[in-house]
Amino acid sequence: MKVNPELIDEIKKYGAFDISACFNCGNCTAVCPLAKEDISFPRKLIRAGHIGLEEKLFSGAEPWHCYYCGECSATCPREAQPGEYMMALRRYQIAKYDITGLSKIFYQNGWLQTCLALGLLGAFYWLYSAYTGDFGALAGKIELAFPVYVTVALGGYLLNMYRHNIVKPLGGIKLSFKPAHIWETFLHGFTQKNFLGCEETDWWRWVSHLLVMTGYTLTLVISNLHLLEPLNKHYGFFSPASLLVWYAGLAIIVGGGSMSLRRMFKSAESSKFSHPSDWLFVVTMFLIGASMLATQYVNVTQGPESALLNGLYRFNIAVETVWILLIVPFTKWIHIFFRPLAVYFQHVKKEAEAGTAFSLSLGK
Numbered sequence: 616m617k618v619n620p621e622l623i624d625e626i627k628k629y630g631a632f633d634i635s636a637c638f639n640c641g642n643c644t645a646v647c648p649l650a651k652e653d654i655s656f657p658r659k660l661i662r663a664g665h666i667g668l669e670e671k672l673f674s675g676a677e678p679w680h681c682y683y684c685g686e687c688s689a690t691c692p693r694e695a696q697p698g699e700y701m702m703a704l705r706r707y708q709i710a711k712y713d714i715t716g717l718s719k720i721f722y723q724n725g726w727l728q729t730c731l732a733l734g735l736l737g738a739f740y741w742l743y744s745a746y747t748g749d750f751g752a753l754a755g756k757i758e759l760a761f762p763v764y765v766t767v768a769l770g771g772y773l774l775n776m777y778r779h780n781i782v783k784p785l786g787g788i789k790l791s792f793k794p795a796h797i798w799e800t801f802l803h804g805f806t807q808k809n810f811l812g813c814e815e816t817d818w819w820r821w822v823s824h825l826l827v828m829t830g831y832t833l834t835l836v837i838s839n840l841h842l843l844e845p846l847n848k849h850y851g852f853f854s855p856a857s858l859l860v861w862y863a864g865l866a867i868i869v870g871g872g873s874m875s876l877r878r879m880f881k882s883a884e885s886s887k888f889s890h891p892s893d894w895l896f897v898v899t900m901f902l903i904g905a906s907m908l909a910t911q912y913v914n915v916t917q918g919p920e921s922a923l924l925n926g927l928y929r930f931n932i933a934v935e936t937v938w939i940l941l942i943v944p945f946t947k948w949i950h951i952f953f954r955p956l957a958v959y960f961q962h963v964k965k966e967a968e969a970g971t972a973f974s975l976s977l978g979k
């Protein structure tokens with residue numbers, strides 16, 4: 616197996632841990648409520664980092680089974696921050712799987728992505744404000760960036776993850792079509808229910824994620840199905856479109872706001888260390904919810920001709936554009952897919968061992 620003596624130095628660029636302090640006692644794995652016999656972390660992965668086993672670190676799905684409960688970091692006798700090491704590994708894998716190479720640049724250059732996001736926000740707001748034609752049609756065309764992104768960039772991430780986790784180690788294409796496995800994969804993706812496996816269950820953290828997830832999904836539905844036309848229609852406070860916006864906006868504000876406050880006050884192990892991209896993620900999410908809510912409120916109270924509404928709606932669409940182009944592809948948003956896939960891969964591996972997985976050999 617290829618050894619990379621610079622590996623730990625490279626991973627250090629993705630997180631704030633001190634693995635040189637680790638004396639390999641194994642306490643972190645012993646206290647981790649999510650580690651299992653067949654999915655062992657974090658000690659084994661720390662050891663792999665120490666000895667430079669690069670392939671092991673970017674071809675295993677273990678980092679995605681860690682939900683940053685923080686129990687390992689809280690009890691590590693050397694304060695080596697193993698939980699943060701797992702977080703760094705997730706960023707490292709995202710950078711490795713990204714076919715554009717931009718994730719690596721953004722993760723390793725602190726605030727570069729934030730500066731770019733601010734520049735793009737200003738540019739799109741200016742563009743939307745200066746545009747004299749059909750603003751809704753222009754926004755619709757820009758929203759097309761999302762399906763294009765899903766196909767190209769996200770497809771690249773997922774194929775790379777599959778190739779390194781399944782195809783290479785198992786020698787071909789292996790799949791499981793068992794309904795129970797497919798259902799569990801979706802359930803994990805939507806609810807991130809493994810959070811609840813943490814010993815000191817942090818209910819509010821889980822609820823915040825669920826609020827953000829449901830609010831965000833609803834926002835996607837609202838904008839992609841064009842359910843809102845705030846510049847053309849006057850909505851009632853209790854109209855179906857308004858009710859959807861009240862829920863989506865409030866869920867994002869409460870969930871995203873709570874995540875921001877945790878990071879600000881470092882109130883839990885999982886929020887002690889924040890990469891600039893973590894801030895960019897939660898703050899942009901908060902802005903989407905707040906501007907969407909404000910736009911609808913002004914429409915309801917002042918009508919579609921309001922000058923304030925015009926400005927707010929353009930700002931809302933400008934933030935959503937930056938979100939789609941810069942945040943979705945290159946921040947922790949991608950966890951939405953990687954975590955449930957890690958669960959699915961575990962089933963595929965077990966089925967492959969038992970000889971019951973769908974199998975397609977690619978030959979040598």
Ligand code: SF4
Pocket residue numbers: 636637638639640641642643644658661690691692693694695696697
């Ligand atoms: S990270 Fe800490 S708890 Fe884990 S093996 Fe190293 S010293 Fe022990």
Ligand code: SF4
Pocket residue numbers: 646647648649650656657680681682683684685686687688697698701
């Ligand atoms: S952060 Fe939590 S889930 Fe992750 S390795 Fe540590 S104890 Fe386990």
